[in-house]
Amino acid sequence: MINYREILRLDAQQVSKRGIAASCKCSRNMINDVLEEAEKKGISWPLPEGLGDKELQKLLFPEKHAKDERYLPDMDYVHKEMAKTGVTLSLLWHEYVLACRNRNQIPYSYRQFCREYTKFVTTTKATMRIKRKPAEILEVDWAGSTMSVRDQTTGEVLDVFLFVATLPCSAYSYVEGFYSMNSLNWITGHIHAFEFFGGVPQTVIPDNLKTGVDKPSYSDPVINRTYQELAEHYQTVIIPARVRKPKDKPSVEGTVGTITTWIIASLRNQVFFSLQELNEAVRLKLEEFNQKEFQKKKGSRLTAFLEEEKFALLPLPASRYEMAHWKKATVQPDYHIAEDKMYYSVPYEYIKHVVEIRITRTLVEVFFNNFRIASHKRLFGKEGQTSTVFEHLPAKHQQFLMFTPIHFIEWGASVGPSTEKAVRTILANGTNEKQALKLCQGLSKLVPPYSERELEVACEKSLAFSPRVSLNTIKTILKTEREIKTTTPSKTKTASLSKEHGFVRGADYYGRKDQ
Template sequence: MIKYREILRLHAQGVSQRGIASSCSSSRNTISDVLSRARTQGITWPFEKDMSDAELQELLYPEKDASSGFRRKPDCEHIHKELAKSGVTLSLLWEEYCLSCRANKEIPYSYRQFCRFYHAYASKTKATMRIRRKPGELLEVDWAGQTMQIKDNITGEDIPAYVFVSALPCSQYAYVEAFLSMDTESWITAHIHAFQFYGGVTRIIVPDNLKTGVVKASRNEPTINRIYQEMAEHYNTTIIPARVRHPKDKASAEGTVGNISTWIIASLRNQQFFSITELNLAIKEKLTEFNTKPFQKKKGNRLTAFTEEEKFALFPLPVSPYEIAAWKKATVQYDYHIHLDKMYYSVPYDYIKHRVDVRLTKDIVEIFYNHFRVASHKRLYGEAGQASTNPDHMPDKHKQFINFNREYVLDWADSAGMHILTTVRSILSSYKTEKQGLKSCIGLMKLADKHSMERLENACERALTYTPRPTLKSIQTILKTGQDKLPTNDSSDTVEKTGGSFGFTRGAAYYGGERK
């Protein structure tokens, strides 16, 4: 029996709890609990009347004198289900169990006995122990140290195949796949296939500190590979790398790697494979055998443990799988385009000469500046030099030439003036191809910007007095010499219309003669 009298006496003399525990051969938790209960009951040394240790125990721990038949046994099935929920622990469930017992005037078991009941129940009737790992919490991933071989069917050369392994610590359910490389694309693809295999996503992924997953290892703030982090965000999960040289941080993956080396890699050592697809088909068959192999010390297997006790806790998969992307950097040129894989993609002209990040997928090109997306295009393939230009990315002066055609020019001329409209129609009809005429009309517009619309109207009016087919050059000359500012004479004094096929000819007044 605990020495209650001695504990209270030593405490009254100012001895520390550590000293009392050493003197009375009890734990410090027991000493602390006895003193707390004595303080609550108002029991202090010296006693008003002498009491024995048995009497003190009856006052401090009345439940210890009650028959064990009055104690309520915990509901282990309820405990097992509740432990699957996030944040729920055995200590929390024991507190709730105690409150429920006291509310029903029942005596609860101690925390240690409570845990023993659950441990015995889970060991006999369940495939997983929720004390160690919560279902759906972790996915541990790694590359197996041992490689497999593929035979080149032409040269007969052995090509190494690298084996990806993932495991769920709660159920030990594993996924295995072989790849020809350990690059970032293979690493991300392996995760996507693993999520599809499990039919859901865990809350946390625990990888090793390999370069395809972790750019810079750190105990507190590791730098995750950008594509790897993007994939985690797509699947609404978190990446927490294992500490450097701490393999126990992902003990399930390490243990599974050892088992895979025996039951899959070693068991296929005498077979020859001529493609990665053929190898993965053989791995899939062996993996099914591995996951359905019965446990040695408990009932069930990895598959039943997963389907019955862990699958429900996984996050659902997103509507579409993650699409692998590559990141590159580019500089926006003066023509507000970036050059990427021999193709050109437009960016808002405000970012000219700025350095931008480019995300490339199979079908889409996205352009980011300071983590904000500023442009996106459909990815171009085929002949080099193609350009994808968004009109909204162009300056205002450039936009007017996007749909520059005959109708645009005529609308502008109609709003500019009657003589300008006549001149534009004449210019358009004087060329064999419309493109040549439009080029001259652009020059006419620039003259309006340079000299003013009023002067251009006067210049076109004077040009039409000389000829019904004025040219851009003649109008430029009129504006340059200032003839548009001179008063316009009557056309009958300078131009004489004749019949025949010669159109307009100069009159006699032009040659110094008199009109008759």
């Protein structure tokens, strides 16, 4: 841009036009044009106070000023729109150009539009939404360097591994130490990170570690069953980074390097005697790390998270995810599976089938082809305990378990008071419980060939004859009562025939029994 102010100042000091052109780095023709326009419009040095360069240009060359005057978009609106999924600067520039055409205004070029947005973000905002959307991704990893805890009793030094989670948009991070990098600690780290952020991102990007990915693949990776359950519980998606491609999660990789210096190195001279003590020190350093001001832009990781990203996180579920692990087992001939030396029943139809077991802190669930076929409360304490569901047993085994005095008493009561009294009498007068139960079973088997009403009448008559109940007596009574019912109509019919024909003696005279 031509420095009109400097040209007028040097001319007032009687510097030659050649000298002015050399100092202002413009041609002598331009110097002549500026001085002629200033003389025409009565502008001379010193200039009025408050007259800026743009105002001076507008006074000297209003036609040039009109050409350079372009419509500047609302960058605050652009920044808010960039937080939405799928929105890019290219799309917003296209909409901006259409709006300028409708208003008969001159738009900025795409390059200048991007430059203005970058300038706006670096001067007024802490986060730039060009490559990362708010709450779109959470990158997780284990730090390469370790810390240590000294056992107070033995003096043994135990390694502590740091779990690191970073939101790329704001660079806001979470760090926690664990004694090992197993699946339990990996899942626990995710749960604590979600609670630390106060929400859940749309996508989680881990490494291809065994605790998270069973089978790495570019197109179709196999996620660990427990890890996938965690994602489903928190309504997020797990997309592992490609093998040996650290650029797929550059934010957490950079944070791991910074954490190594800011937390691990800064605490190198402190001795910790418990994991809780170490994590408290790590948490204090983490607060300092997240509140540290950016070097090249305003704000910090914390302010960027609160202003630019927290609003976009998915809400936490009502309950925390309960850690579960899976294993496979074969159903034994006794229709039970073993877990931690405890035994749990499954339906007997699955004997010799391979099933999947899901074990939580309180439950043991059994699945076959992704369908739950059994669920038990987890057993603790003495080894060898058994949890058996009655419906899982075969019919004969169910009958065997039902072969008890209480069962027969309840059955007798359902038939009638006399039958119940007969059952109680058998159980009370039997010399051996097993023998008495067999008699009760024999009594119950009389129901299919005879009705419950007939059995109730037979028991009532048997008890009237003798206080001791005999199974054979009851059978005789039932048989006799049945015969009486079947023969009575025949005698009536024969008698009526004899009355019609007086000279006919009838079948009963000869002792014949109608069948």
